[in-house]
Amino acid sequence: MQSREDFLMIKQLRVQGAHIVDIAHRIGCSERTVRRYLALPAPPTGKPKHRRPSKLDPFKPFIDQQLANEVWNAEVIFQQLREQGYSGSSTLVREYIQPKRPLRASKQTVRYETQPGKQLQHDWGQIRTEVGGRMCTVNIAVNVLGYSRYLHVWAGPRQDAEHTYESLVQAFRYFDGVPASVLVDNQKAAVVRHDRDGKVTFNTGFLELANHYGFVAKACRPQRPRTKGKTERMVGYVKHHFFQRYRSFDSYAHLNQLLEHWLTTCAHQRLLRQFQQTPLERFDAEKPHLLARPATDFDTRYYDVRHVSWDAYIDVRGNRYSVPSPCCGQQVTIRISLDDELTVYDIRGQEVARHRLTDRKDGWQAIQDHHTPLWQDVMPVQHRSLAVYEEVLQ
Numbered sequence: 302m303q304s305r306e307d308f309l310m311i312k313q314l315r316v317q318g319a320h321i322v323d324i325a326h327r328i329g330c331s332e333r334t335v336r337r338y339l340a341l342p343a344p345p346t347g348k349p350k351h352r353r354p355s356k357l358d359p360f361k362p363f364i365d366q367q368l369a370n371e372v373w374n375a376e377v378i379f380q381q382l383r384e385q386g387y388s389g390s391s392t393l394v395r396e397y398i399q400p401k402r403p404l405r406a407s408k409q410t411v412r413y414e415t416q417p418g419k420q421l422q423h424d425w426g427q428i429r430t431e432v433g434g435r436m437c438t439v440n441i442a443v444n445v446l447g448y449s450r451y452l453h454v455w456a457g458p459r460q461d462a463e464h465t466y467e468s469l470v471q472a473f474r475y476f477d478g479v480p481a482s483v484l485v486d487n488q489k490a491a492v493v494r495h496d497r498d499g500k501v502t503f504n505t506g507f508l509e510l511a512n513h514y515g516f517v518a519k520a521c522r523p524q525r526p527r528t529k530g531k532t533e534r535m536v537g538y539v540k541h542h543f544f545q546r547y548r549s550f551d552s553y554a555h556l557n558q559l560l561e562h563w564l565t566t567c568a569h570q571r572l573l574r575q576f577q578q579t580p581l582e583r584f585d586a587e588k589p590h591l592l593a594r595p596a597t598d599f600d601t602r603y604y605d606v607r608h609v610s611w612d613a614y615i616d617v618r619g620n621r622y623s624v625p626s627p628c629c630g631q632q633v634t635i636r637i638s639l640d641d642e643l644t645v646y647d648i649r650g651q652e653v654a655r656h657r658l659t660d661r662k663d664g665w666q667a668i669q670d671h672h673t674p675l676w677q678d679v680m681p682v683q684h685r686s687l688a689v690y691e692e693v694l695q
Contacts, residue, residue, distance in 0.1 A: 304400070308344040311335055318414065320575060329402075356389035357397060364394070368401060415447035418590025421480040421516075422447060423469065425460045425488070426536035431549035432556065439556070442468030443536050446480060449583035450573060454539055454564065456556045457639065462490035466510050467601040467639055473514060474598065475561070478591025482517040492520045513599045515592050542567070602644075603637040613671055617643060622656045623667040626674045 445452040453472035457464040493502040550556040569581040607615040614621040645654040
């Protein structure tokens, strides 16, 4: 039988919106017990048991005070009691503290419900699976709308800034709208640092993304990623459902195609017990509250600058690629898409070349038209008659 304090805590947590499974985990009992207590109008009573005095009785107020001060280490408390004259065993101390542990400030967070269109939670997960005939680590970005639990999942080879931004771009395109705020963990792709006063310094690229789409960037407090519990739970859901159904993929494009099909046919059709609705049904109510997408998507391609050599080539990721000869000796801007397409822009911002990235063993990548002017500018070779040399010999 649970104590009166447990009964009151169960009632309070339920009023705050906690799920039965979370209450049971926090109290340390079964879900069945939680349901039975919720149905009772008052705490259950039992016959009082006769208890013999304990050596620990005089020290219990001190222990309770330590627990209130968030000191829960039984060994530390035992040593303090010894200094105060306690002559009993440490087992009595542990047995007294153990039933009180459910009252400890829990790391679990009672979920709060956001209004439609107000928040999206973003998180990454990893799983080993087969892509293109070989086992590799696949990174999955999960973006969940807080109100409806409608989500988008996108897979990529890395968790860097460009892939993080692309996952959000893909999610906004899938939702055909943008939430008012995006909550992220403290990944470097989004957050540079947290100051002691609570101020967050966001990554410049992430702020550019937020400005482009009009959402407010938000970050979890350090050491508290559970603030975005909706998406953390869905990372596990994707691993234990989608990747149990599908075990191998031809490519990342094939993987993402199957993900979207699974979202439509399975994930968005599941019943949300706390609402007795599906994510799709709740999304129908949330979609009108999303912000409109801008006319163009945010450019998530890798950005860098290169100096063009006098033979009209630039070095990119271990290989060389040609550019038009007028760019020789100048700086050019390069953009590399997530599927390895290289685009080169001159100092005026005009596109001047496009290549597919290749391995160095495939040789330098050249477009003949880029070098034609160079050959035309070469001084012609002077041809002389052999008679000139014969005259010199005579």
